Amino acid sequence: MNYKTPANIIIWGTIFLKAVNGVSLKIREGEFVAIMGPSGSGKSTMMNLIGSLDVPTKGKIFLDGEDISTLDESDLAQIRGQKIGFIFQSFNLINNLTAKENVMIPMIFQGYDIDERGFRADELIKLVELTPWAAHSPGELSGGQQQRVAIARALANSPEVVLADEPTGNLDTKTGETVMDFLNGLNKKGKTIVMVTHDPDLAKEYADIVYWLRDGKIEKVTKKTVKRRIK
Amino acid sequence: MIKDFFYLAFKNLKSRGIRSWLTLLGIFIGVTAVVSLISLGNGLQMAVASQFGISENELITVQAGGLSGFGPPGSIVVDPLTREDANAIERLSSVKNTVLRNIEDGIVEYNNYVNFRYVGTIPENKEDIKLINAQLDAEPLLGRLLKESDLGKVVLGYNFYNKKEEWGDKVIEPGKAILVNNEKFEVIGIVEKKGSIIMDNVVLMLESDADDLFGFGDEADVIIVEPKNKEEIAKTKEDIEKLLRQRRDVDEGEENFEVSTPEAALASVNSILDGVQIFIVIIASISIFIGAIGIINTMITSVMERKKEIGITKSVGARNEHVFLQFFIESSLLGLIGGAVGILFGTLIGFAGIYGINLWLGTELGLNIDFILIFGSLFGSFLIGGIAGIVPAMQAAKQNPVEALRG
Numbered sequence: 001m002n003y004k005t006p007a008n009i010i011i012w013g014t015i016f017l018k019a020v021n022g023v024s025l026k027i028r029e030g031e032f033v034a035i036m037g038p039s040g041s042g043k044s045t046m047m048n049l050i051g052s053l054d055v056p057t058k059g060k061i062f063l064d065g066e067d068i069s070t071l072d073e074s075d076l077a078q079i080r081g082q083k084i085g086f087i088f089q090s091f092n093l094i095n096n097l098t099a100k101e102n103v104m105i106p107m108i109f110q111g112y113d114i115d116e117r118g119f120r121a122d123e124l125i126k127l128v129e130l131t132p133w134a135a136h137s138p139g140e141l142s143g144g145q146q147q148r149v150a151i152a153r154a155l156a157n158s159p160e161v162v163l164a165d166e167p168t169g170n171l172d173t174k175t176g177e178t179v180m181d182f183l184n185g186l187n188k189k190g191k192t193i194v195m196v197t198h199d200p201d202l203a204k205e206y207a208d209i210v211y212w213l214r215d216g217k218i219e220k221v222t223k224k225t226v227k228r229r230i231k
Numbered sequence: 232m233i234k235d236f237f238y239l240a241f242k243n244l245k246s247r248g249i250r251s252w253l254t255l256l257g258i259f260i261g262v263t264a265v266v267s268l269i270s271l272g273n274g275l276q277m278a279v280a281s282q283f284g285i286s287e288n289e290l291i292t293v294q295a296g297g298l299s300g301f302g303p304p305g306s307i308v309v310d311p312l313t314r315e316d317a318n319a320i321e322r323l324s325s326v327k328n329t330v331l332r333n334i335e336d337g338i339v340e341y342n343n344y345v346n347f348r349y350v351g352t353i354p355e356n357k358e359d360i361k362l363i364n365a366q367l368d369a370e371p372l373l374g375r376l377l378k379e380s381d382l383g384k385v386v387l388g389y390n391f392y393n394k395k396e397e398w399g400d401k402v403i404e405p406g407k408a409i410l411v412n413n414e415k416f417e418v419i420g421i422v423e424k425k426g427s428i429i430m431d432n433v434v435l436m437l438e439s440d441a442d443d444l445f446g447f448g449d450e451a452d453v454i455i456v457e458p459k460n461k462e463e464i465a466k467t468k469e470d471i472e473k474l475l476r477q478r479r480d481v482d483e484g485e486e487n488f489e490v491s492t493p494e495a496a497l498a499s500v501n502s503i504l505d506g507v508q509i510f511i512v513i514i515a516s517i518s519i520f521i522g523a524i525g526i527i528n529t530m531i532t533s534v535m536e537r538k539k540e541i542g543i544t545k546s547v548g549a550r551n552e553h554v555f556l557q558f559f560i561e562s563s564l565l566g567l568i569g570g571a572v573g574i575l576f577g578t579l580i581g582f583a584g585i586y587g588i589n590l591w592l593g594t595e596l597g598l599n600i601d602f603i604l605i606f607g608s609l610f611g612s613f614l615i616g617g618i619a620g621i622v623p624a625m626q627a628a629k630q631n632p633v634e635a636l637r638g
Binding site for chain 1: 551
């Protein structure tokens with residue numbers, strides 16, 4: 001994998017979807033972008049398109065200069081595995097695997113051998129401060145801990161972009177803050193973060209650019225002018 | 232990577248509910264039936280063969296047919312064989328030697344206990360004794376076997392020695408005397424255990440002694456024939472049949488006698504057992520087929536239930552073939568586990584069966600553990616599980632990641 005490739009995601013043109021329609025945006029490497037909007041505004045569809053989980057019926061999506069809207073399922077999977085890390089609102093961990101095994105899963109599909117996987121998973125678990133919980137299953141972890149496992153998993157293959165879909169949606173305020181601090185820290189280290197949220201305070205506080213969606217269209221774009229609060 | 236899928240499949244199977252395991256019953260029952268049948272089947276073959284006195288020797292047995300009742304072989308027949316028949320057979324160019332044998336029910340008394348036992352005759356010349364001992368496959372456990380000069384002496388089957396409870400808890404061994412039809416005989420030997428009801432309960436005595444007791448005259452229950460050329464045993468058998476048809480004035484197909492070789496006897500035992508085996512294999516196949524349907528069912532349910540998991544793995548980079556492999560391997564492992572449990576139970580049933588046969592017949596048969604059968608069954612179960620998993624695994628692989636993530 002070429003980690004030096006700049007991560008530029010451009011959604012350009014008209015996408016004739018019920019959920020997202022006529023959206024055009026550009027995300028630069030190292031940006032912390034928030035996509036804001038009420039329920040049904042098309043946030044999740046945007047997220048799926050950016051994350052190459054879905055392809056537009058019309059329009060183009062460029063990732064690192066490559067049009068991913070025409071790729072087949074197998075190539076899309078490859079891109080997801082190598083360049084994108086997902087964090088979901090409901091954590092989406094696999095319950096019968098331990099925290100460490102969950103972190104190792106994305107590496108299996110990229111062909112890392114077991115030793116490499118183990119070593120890297122240990123490091124990532126350490127990064128999210130869950131080393132004592134590495135051998136526990138998701139059911140034995142709190143919501144905040146599960147989301148931190150999900151963050152570690154998202155970073156497993158050193159992706160250029162981390163997509164976080166309502167990452168604090170299922171967490172209390174304090175735990176949510178911890179999770180956001182992790183994401184913020186990652187962004188400081190150069191990771192591009194795209195976060196979908198319906199919480200305007202969260203978007204304003206952490207994101208460099210906020211895209212406000214309504215009925216599948218970008219209603220407005222706000223950019224941060226003051227320096228972000230860093231804990 | 233395949234190793235990882237096996238690991239993931241194993242982890243998934245571990246967390247499955249009892250419902251999934253119940254679907255394995257079909258494979259389990261099928262494999263249990265096949266394994267127990269085969270491990271027992273060979274044991275049964277040995278048991279049946281030993282009961283019929285079928286041994287590995289290359290002698291021909293001639294018996295008169297047309298039984299008029301029940302009794303030891305050839306003892307109650309309408310038209311018995313005679314010494315003349317034996318002499319005529321011996322004159323055949325393909326025959327080396329013949330020996331007459333009679334088996335009767337005798338009343339044996341020892342320690343004031345009386346039991347009915349078979350009395351078998353032993354000829355009175357060295358050559359013939361050698362032939363009979365080969366036919367009986369008899370070896371002494373205690374003492375020795377009969378010699379041509381052993382008038383007034385008997386050799387007894389294993390159960391005389393082993394089952395002292397039948398004789399008032401007093402062991403019969405060489406040196407003791409028993410009464411047969413009220414005549415006193417000295418025991419000079421005990422034959423080792425044969426696993427045959429007749430041989431383990433037989434009283435062997437010289438022809439003259441037996442003739443005094445039962446008055447056979449020139450009649451014989453069985454004529455043992457030693458062919459000149461053992462390679463041409465089938466031809467010798469045909470010669471004897473032809474001769475006896477002439478002597479007894481019967482047409483082909485209407486014989487009132489039977490000429491059997493060990494091979495033919497074993498073949499007829501085997502053909503009966505084959506029939507039983509085919510029947511059980513059919514039942515087992517149906518069971519395995521139902522088991523495969525069960526696996527398809529449980530895997531399809533599993534794909535539905537784990538839609539979200541499929542979405543998660545796809546979102547972190549799993550390609551369709553990865554998802555396919557994961558479910559395919561899981562299904563194969565389900566089959567394999569069903570097969571393994573089946574092999575375990577099948578072997579246990581075989582073991583219990585053999586133990587039962589040994590206890591019932593007094594044989595010493597061992598369990599036939601066939602490793603080719605075991606590995607074949609394991610591989611077969613794995614394969615059946617895999618085949619049953621193809622369609623569900625394809626369904627899983629084809630899931631749209633966005634929809635799958637919604638669960």
